[in-house]
Amino acid sequence: MNKIYGISLGPGDPDLITVKGLQILKVSDLIFYPGSISKEGRKDSYVRPMLDHYALDQDKLQGFFLSMGMDRSAAEVTYRETVIQLLAAYKEGKKVSIVCEGDLSFYASFSYLLEKLQSENISIELIPGVNSFSLAAARHQVPLCLQQEKLAVLPLAGDVREIEHAFEDADTIILMKIRMGWKELYPGLLAKNWKYYYCERLGTADEYITADIAALAHREIPYFSLLIIKK
Structure with a gap:
């Protein structure tokens, strides 16, 4: 049975990822990464430079971008759409990873995806990281x-x-x-x-x-x- 992996990247230094986390990324078929949308509509991702550092296949990388702020309604739409994409890849038998800056259990956008994925009763594994x-x-x-x-x-x-x-x-x-x-x-x-x-x-x-x-x-x-x- 394939899994969906949640992988912590650490605070910003790409070398602070765990050995296990990096090994899984290298063999993943699809890697989802978070980013933000500014008020001007500009998309940016704090974690994308870390992924680029690992020299991964660029075709594997897929961003999901969140509008930042206290109103989470737009972000909730993005989470739901991202989960649909994750599940589709999972059901195709692909090894799917979701990355997160810092540790994925600590104030992390990943937790909102995790909650939705857990309701689907699928196999998930989380890789902790440096806070x-x-x-x-x-x-x-x-x-x-x-x-x-x-x-x-x-x-x-x-x-x-x-x-x-x-x-x-x-x-x-x-x-x-x-x-x-x-x-x-x-x-x-x-x-x-x-x-x-x-x-x-x-x-x-x-x-x-x-x-x-x-x-x-x-x-x-x-x-x-x-x-x-x-x-």
Whole structure:
């Protein structure tokens, strides 16, 4: 019986894929990869450069592009259409893979496809990968946790009070998806005596990291960014 594979590519450095993930990609008949559609209608994919790095057959690569934003209705249509294509290839006996940046179980668009595929009662195998915050800690050379310390992950925090509340139970906080609420959050962060480790576009040629929160005063924060905060 053939399978549909979900494969994590890692944060951005193509060499951070697992050996197993790369082996499956090389023998896949069809590889679906995600991308985004800008307000201007421009299509872009963060993971396509990683796939190109592996020198795969270009005819195997098939993108599905999502409109980014809080309204997920357009994305839901894309997910349904993509699943139809996945199932058609699967029923033809093809080995099909779906790739995802970072790890496919962590804030990943793949999870929406997985839910629909599972309802079809077909064989699926998931290959885990390196999370962006793991690479962030490695780049800054700081431990995320030691001994009895606790770690919390927060998405879309727009108020510093939310972080203060999280620090009641955690010693380190990973702040994901910070672009949307950054302008509201940033002044409050400046007023705190916390330690900050900022990263964006990790593992790519455009990677930028800093431990100086003041250096971000006039920086345009991209979608692929995160902040590690320690008490």
